[in-house]
Amino acid sequence: MKITKICCIGAGYVGGPTMAVIAQKCPHIQVTVVDLNEQRIADWNDPNPENIPIYEPGLSEIVAEARGRNLFFSTDVDKAIDEAQMIFISVNTPTKTYGKGKGMAADLKYIELCARQIARVAKQNKIVVEKSTLPVRTAEAIKSILDNTGNGVQFQILSNPEFLAEGTAVTDLLNPDRILIGGDTTEEGEEAINALVDVYSNWVSRDRILTTNVWSSELSKLTANAFLAQRISSINAMSELCEKTGADVNEVARAIGMDSRIGPKFLKASVGFGGSCFQKDILNLVYIAKSYGLNEVADYWEQVIIMNDHQKRRFSNKIVQTLYNTVADKKITFLGWAFKKDTNDTRESAAIYVADDLINEQAKISVFDPKVSKNKMLNDLDYLETRISQENIDALSVFENAYEACKGAHAIAILTEWDEFTTYDWKKIYDSMHKPAFVFDGRNILNAKQLESIGFVYNGIGS
Numbered sequence: 001m002k003i004t005k006i007c008c009i010g011a012g013y014v015g016g017p018t019m020a021v022i023a024q025k026c027p028h029i030q031v032t033v034v035d036l037n038e039q040r041i042a043d044w045n046d047p048n049p050e051n052i053p054i055y056e057p058g059l060s061e062i063v064a065e066a067r068g069r070n071l072f073f074s075t076d077v078d079k080a081i082d083e084a085q086m087i088f089i090s091v092n093t094p095t096k097t098y099g100k101g102k103g104m105a106a107d108l109k110y111i112e113l114c115a116r117q118i119a120r121v122a123k124q125n126k127i128v129v130e131k132s133t134l135p136v137r138t139a140e141a142i143k144s145i146l147d148n149t150g151n152g153v154q155f156q157i158l159s160n161p162e163f164l165a166e167g168t169a170v171t172d173l174l175n176p177d178r179i180l181i182g183g184d185t186t187e188e189g190e191e192a193i194n195a196l197v198d199v200y201s202n203w204v205s206r207d208r209i210l211t212t213n214v215w216s217s218e219l220s221k222l223t224a225n226a227f228l229a230q231r232i233s234s235i236n237a238m239s240e241l242c243e244k245t246g247a248d249v250n251e252v253a254r255a256i257g258m259d260s261r262i263g264p265k266f267l268k269a270s271v272g273f274g275g276s277c278f279q280k281d282i283l284n285l286v287y288i289a290k291s292y293g294l295n296e297v298a299d300y301w302e303q304v305i306i307m308n309d310h311q312k313r314r315f316s317n318k319i320v321q322t323l324y325n326t327v328a329d330k331k332i333t334f335l336g337w338a339f340k341k342d343t344n345d346t347r348e349s350a351a352i353y354v355a356d357d358l359i360n361e362q363a364k365i366s367v368f369d370p371k372v373s374k375n376k377m378l379n380d381l382d383y384l385e386t387r388i389s390q391e392n393i394d395a396l397s398v399f400e401n402a403y404e405a406c407k408g409a410h411a412i413a414i415l416t417e418w419d420e421f422t423t424y425d426w427k428k429i430y431d432s433m434h435k436p437a438f439v440f441d442g443r444n445i446l447n448a449k450q451l452e453s454i455g456f457v458y459n460g461i462g463s
């Protein structure tokens with residue numbers, strides 16, 4: 001089957017960039033991205049591509065090229081479903097906040113709504129692609145809804161998890177390590193798999209397109225994230241031991257990373273991993289393992305989260321202890337709020353938890369982040385429901401300029417590894433601060449020796 005019309009439900013961090021790249025690379029395919037969120041769609045349609053709702057290096061240029069040609073953003077979900085031969089489901093699958101599996105399982109209500117809507121609208125056969133990250137065997141539930149509530153048309157369900165990382169979404173999409181497509185082993189299933197392989201092979205070489213059964217594909221996504229997050233928790237665990245023993249975690253990471261079996265990537269000790277995926281997906285994995293009675297498997301993976309929570313708490317404790325056991329009314333400046341550099345996404349960012357701890361200690365937090373708005377930061381804090389909104393407003397000041405944010409601070413904490421932080425005039429910052437001037441480098445990006453020679457008291461992670 002030759003695909004000429006694609007619809008994607010969900011215009012978020014995955015749906016937007018993924019479909020923009022498909023549209024750019026496949027000018028013969030009409031791609032329509034739909035969302036219930038009218039503001040989000042309006043932002044994607046903003047005449048100035050710089051104002052699209054997601055910041056990713058290189059993305060606005062791709063949107064500028066394809067939008068209006070074969071890339072469309074719309075709130076008319078029914079129409080887009082009706083017209084498309086292939087429908088990607090790219091909606092959010094957050095951790096459940098209620099009922100059975102609360103705090104662990106993935107909340108699949110948005111997925112189910114999509115499946116029911118597709119079933120209601122579809123008048124011709126469709127290929128439905130799971131792009132969202134889903135628990136293993138979700139395709140079974142989607143199929144059941146489609147077959148039982150549909151209009152008698154045939155559906156093929158494919159699993160095509162997305163492996164892009166934020167901040168590098170465009171390069172990851174243009175040059176993926178692999179594309180994974182899971183589908184039925186029947187003739188119709190293979191036909192559907194081939195249709196999706198044909199889409200990707202417009203720019204990805206065939207040997208990087210992997211096809212498997214549906215369950216392997218669904219589970220591979222959770223497994224990949226669990227392995228990646230486990231590496232970070234492993235190096236973070238060693239960072240605490242380094243601090244006690246005089247070893248330096250950067251040196252340890254380098255030494256082990258040169259072993260080709262271990263490899264050098266994803267060994268950067270930090271204030272703890274954030275982002276919308278790692279914690280959610282591991283909790284989901286733990287829940288699935290428990291639901292099969294695999295308690296040892298569940299405990300094994302849960303430790304990755306326990307270690308990460310410890311790392312965030314350890315960082316805020318260190319700030320309080322070093323500042324003579326009190327930060328009450330002291331100005332602590334955060335450089336960075338996003339969960340990593342080159343993104344405006346703050347979901348599960350370590351900064352939120354560290355700020356929350358320090359506000360509990362009555363600190364005044366000042367923040368500079370090149371891409372995150374004050375509103376977003378306040379929403380992040382309110383979401384924790386630790387205190388009323390007004391108290392968060394009173395405790396948090398947000399600056400448009402890093403030097404202003406640092407003026408009069410007792411300590412600076414680096415929460416995000418934005419490149420620009422390394423290029424600042426640190427002498428100027430030092431001169432404007434209370435003394436002793438402390439730096440807590442939660443990303444190990446600053447030059448400790450240089451800062452110490454200026455007069456800072458420098459604290460990195462794991463050294």
Ligand SMILES: NC(=O)c1ccc[n+]([C@@H]2O[C@H](COP(=O)([O-])OP(=O)(O)OC[C@H]3O[C@@H](n4cnc5c(N)ncnc54)[C@H](O)[C@@H]3O)[C@@H](O)[C@H]2O)c1
Pocket residue numbers: 009010011012013014015034035036037040077090091092093110113114131132133134162163164165166276277
């Ligand atoms: N963010 C990432 O880097 C990343 C990477 C790989 C995979 N994933 C997975 O992809 C999925 C989407 O993640 P995201 O970060 O893009 O989420 P997101 O919250 O940014 O976007 C999801 C969008 O779906 C929309 N939506 C929800 N229900 C809808 C419905 N019934 N009809 C129409 N629109 C609906 C929401 O309004 C929202 O705009 C998740 O399962 C996530 O785990 C995310």
Ligand SMILES: O=c1ccn([C@@H]2O[C@H](COP(=O)(O)OP(=O)(O)O[C@H]3O[C@H](CO)[C@@H](O)[C@H](O)[C@H]3O)[C@@H](O)[C@H]2O)c(=O)[nH]1
Pocket residue numbers: 133162163164165166167225228232265266267268269270271272273274275276277278339340341
């Ligand atoms: O050595 C490292 C690498 C990362 N991090 C932190 O880990 C978090 C996650 O980073 P990263 O994985 O680069 O970004 P995500 O966008 O969360 O991407 C992950 O989650 C996505 C959603 O499932 C997957 O698609 C990606 O493959 C997977 O890398 C961030 O807070 C990073 O600062 C570290 O602390 N040390």
